[in-house]
Amino acid sequence: MLENGALENGLENGDGLENGDASENGDASENGDASENGDASTRRAAVAVADRLAVTGRRSGRGLDRGFRYLAVTSGVLIVMVLAAVAIFLVVQAWPALRAGRSVSDEVGWIPDGSSVLEAVGPLVFGTVLAALVALAVAVPVAIGIALFISHYAPRRLASALGYLVDLLAAIPSVVYGLWGVMVLAPLLHPVFSWLVRWLGWIPLFAGDSAGNASNPPRVLMTASLVLAVMILPIITAVCREVFLTTPTLHEEAALALGATRWEMIRMAVLPYGRSGIVSASMLGLGRALGETMAVLMVLSPGMLYSLKMLVGSQQQTIAANIAAKFNDASPMGHSALIATGLALFVITMMVNMAARAIVARRKDFSGAN
16 A cells, blocks of 8 residues: 555645646746747847938938038139139229220329220230249249259158258248348349349340449349349249159059169159149249239339340239239229239239140040149
8 A cells, every 4th residue: 555655645746746847847948938039029120220320321311411511612713703703803994094094194103105904904914914924934943943843853761851941931921021021032142133134135125224234222123024034933842842752653663673773763753743743833933923012012123015024123013913013002093094904913823824734634534734
């Protein structure tokens, strides 16, 4: 009887264990399903958030692109409108003097008697262009030499310091250049000008006055041109330097590998590659020289002649310096006449820029200017 009872109890205990195990397995299965469901819902939520962020980002990106496009178009249209507004202003303000013909000389003192504005502006254009061209002829070779030295010859530290000093010249005000030209440069140049008149006076640019002498003090167009050359030197040097530094290293190494010297490498690889860049830099410098006012006004003794004598005073005058000298005391008709000369300078500057762009565009496929 005991054995049967123990056996029954054991069977009951076994059934209990089996029921417990089954219960535990069921609980575990339910927990696993819940965990998997939780992970799936979390993933779905993350995907939904990512989708919303992507849509928002695309909308924001499209908005920024649209805003940037509008800003770029507005800027392009604005510069054209400003240029057109300047041209219209000059034409409208200059029209009374242009319409007056030769009678304008009765009201404007600096216009010769019986001359119109168009006739009076001729000597000013001549002096402006002559001074700018001489300044350019002096500045461009020096600027190219400095740029080549900085980019291909000087040690790195020296090149960095020299480049900084050249760029610093651009920050000097033009009135300071004018003072330097009058008080320092002009006295130093007088012996040189006297020597040029004595030995090279047969050349029109170096001819002296009626007595065969150079003006003293030398407040002449040559002095003004040399001051302008110093003023435009930084911008030409900076542009040429950057163009020379963009020359492909492969071109330079190929020239050296073929046995070329340093100068031959520069002549065959660097200068041809940067030719249009040099032209662009020269035109920028020419534009600066054409419009310079204070330095020329302080250095030059003005005249209203068509004269190539650059070592004699009271021969030439530039447009910008003439406007600065006469504008404050001018009558309304005088203002109109001066603005008419400004219109001529505006046209000259536009022609210079258009010529520069044409030259650069013709060689854009073979140079580093663009």
